[in-house]
Amino acid sequence: MDKRNRRINCFLIGLLWKLVPLTSFRCWLLAIHLEACPHCQQELASRENIEAIVEDLSNVKLPTALITRASRQAAVAEDRIPPVPSGRISIILTRIYAVVMTVAIFVLLLGFGWYFSQPGPESVAFSPGASDRVSSYSASNYSALSLNYVRAKGQPADSLMIYRTSEPEMIIIWVQSQN
Amino acid sequence: MEDKKDLLEFLEKEGGSLMSFALGLLKNWPDAEDACQEAIVQLLRHWDGFDRNKNLKSWALTILYHKCLDQLKKRQRFGRFFKRAAENYRPAKEEPSEEYIDRSWRESVFNQLKPKERACLLLWGKEGYRAEEIAGILGCATGTVRVHLFQARKKLKKLMEKGNG
Numbered sequence: 250m251d252k253r254n255r256r257i258n259c260f261l262i263g264l265l266w267k268l269v270p271l272t273s274f275r276c277w278l279l280a281i282h283l284e285a286c287p288h289c290q291q292e293l294a295s296r297e298n299i300e301a302i303v304e305d306l307s308n309v310k311l312p313t314a315l316i317t318r319a320s321r322q323a324a325v326a327e328d329r330i331p332p333v334p335s336g337r338i339s340i341i342l343t344r345i346y347a348v349v350m351t352v353a354i355f356v357l358l359l360g361f362g363w364y365f366s367q368p369g370p371e372s373v374a375f376s377p378g379a380s381d382r383v384s385s386y387s388a389s390n391y392s393a394l395s396l397n398y399v400r401a402k403g404q405p406a407d408s409l410m411i412y413r414t415s416e417p418e419m420i421i422i423w424v425q426s427q428n
Numbered sequence: 429m430e431d432k433k434d435l436l437e438f439l440e441k442e443g444g445s446l447m448s449f450a451l452g453l454l455k456n457w458p459d460a461e462d463a464c465q466e467a468i469v470q471l472l473r474h475w476d477g478f479d480r481n482k483n484l485k486s487w488a489l490t491i492l493y494h495k496c497l498d499q500l501k502k503r504q505r506f507g508r509f510f511k512r513a514a515e516n517y518r519p520a521k522e523e524p525s526e527e528y529i530d531r532s533w534r535e536s537v538f539n540q541l542k543p544k545e546r547a548c549l550l551l552w553g554k555e556g557y558r559a560e561e562i563a564g565i566l567g568c569a570t571g572t573v574r575v576h577l578f579q580a581r582k583k584l585k586k587l588m589e590k591g592n593g
Contacts (some may be wrong), residue, residue: 299549320459
């Protein structure tokens with residue numbers, strides 16, 4: 250019974266391992282079960298197995314010519330590298346750069362904010378109001394604005410003209426109705 | 429050069445493990461040589477700033493690991509064509525020897541692992557490092573190394589059983 254329970258436990262842990270690919274969760278599974286369970290440990294390759302697989306790598310040696318080549322390259326590279334400013338100067342320069350960039354980003358953001366908060370010259374908000382009858386009138390002189398339904402003297406208007414004035418915030422709406 | 433005597437002595441002594449680590453990760457001799465050379469250049473260049481109380485081999489392996497990752501990225505850029513050509517190359521009209529088959533099987537088993545898993549396995553199985561030390565070398569959390577190691581060992585066992593069965 251105990252063995253059976255353990256098998257079920259191992260199966261559930263294995264299932265959770267597959268279902269949740271989170272490293273921290275898997276780490277927890279390792280700590281609570283996988284590293285201690287002899288059954289689960291049997292399913293892992295041992296150090297000896299790995300050593301046998303990488304046996305060929307044990308005889309590998311670093312070519313001596315490679316060290317000589319690298320030393321020569323390092324010497325040449327050292328000559329070419331421009332003198333790096335001392336630690337303190339480079340820190341100050343980095344801070345100055347960071348401050349300048351922060352200010353620039355802040356100014357840009359403010360500028361964008363201001364620009365988008367300004368109402369455009371052509372934008373006119375208009376709500377036609379509730380109506381059960383819809384008749385279509387459109388302005389011929391000012392195409393940015395159209396009115397679907399206008400009442401004059403309690404009756405639907407017969408004709409409608411919309412005029413744009415020299416004032417950007419002012420338009421004139423001319424409505425005609427016949428009694 | 430006198431001040432770098434210790435480092436050169438270390439390279440003569442431990443160069444083999446560095447090369448085998450690079451070879452295990454990159455699976456290809458010229459790439460491993462390039463990674464080792466670049467790593468040695470960096471070791472020589474930064475030798476003066478190295479804290480002598482720290483483990484020199486771990487430091488060298490850390491640099492080499494990053495150089496190997498660079499090589500892998502470079503290789504990815506060349507695409508699959510060259511990779512396939514290199515992997516499929518075998519002299520024609522020659523019966524593959526048993527040794528060749530055995531070796532290529534072992535290589536193929538090991539090559540099916542991800543680079544990070546291979547690095548963890550090599551450091552754990554071949555160099556005998558613990559998970560904490562491997563985490564220091566690879567620059568990741570100990571838990572991540574444990575997970576990689578577990579996954580790689582499990583995968584390897586499965587592949588080995590499949591190969592034997």
